Amino acid sequence: MTHTIILVGPRASGKTTVGKMLAARLNRHFIDTDDVVQKKTNKTIAQIVDEQGWERFREIESQILKEVMLSDAVVATGGGMVISEKNRHQMKNNGIVFYLATSAETVVARLKSNPAVSQRPSLTGLSITEEITGIIEERDPLYLESAHYVIDANDANKDKAEVLQQIYAICVPL
Structure with missing residues (x-):
């Protein structure tokens, strides 16, 4: 039996990069729910939020999740x-579900080094460091509740190839 493999974690935790690598290695399709939302609505996430609000974006996101869970x-x-x-x-x-656990410092450094990654609108209007720190503190218990496995995805401890290998080793027997 095959299972949908889901990567959760804060933005810039490596979900898309590692997910693409993992999908290629497992010979599976790769799906980024943010990309699907944008393709289905023909709008950026920022446009959806600006025009319809965060609640509507979360509804669309949940519908997309329901659809991709069938794969x-x-x-x-x-x-x-x-x-x-x-x-x-x-x-x-x-x-x-794999939680790519990443510190606020790592996320902020990644966002600053790759501005395209930070195209998601601000949730709070705070500085990027304050916002990311608050979001990770708030969501960490939710990521942990969702996850079957927690993978340390901090740059200081692991590069993307190591994160991939750790997840792959768990997935192969599945």
Whole structure:
């Protein structure tokens, strides 16, 4: 039996990069839920939020999750996918969930080194460091609740190839 492999964690934790590498290695499709939202709505996430608000974006995101859970793909979720209890339950019960645990310092450094990654609108209006720190503190318990496995994805401890290898070693027997 194949399982949907789901990667959760804050933005810039490596979900998309590692997810693409993992999908290629496992010969599976790769799906990024943020990309699917943008393709289906023909709008950027920032446009959706500006025009319809965060609540509507989260509804669209949840619908996309429901659709991709029917595949045996590797799925990278948006950082806030875990906010919904329904989403957490769906992922945990219908897939294998890996939490790419990343410190606020690592996320901020990655966002500053790759501005395209930070195209998600601000949630709080705070500085990027204050916002990321608050978001990770708030969501860490939700990521942990969702996850079957926690992978340390900090640059200081692991590069992407090591993160990939750790996840791959768990996935091969599945």
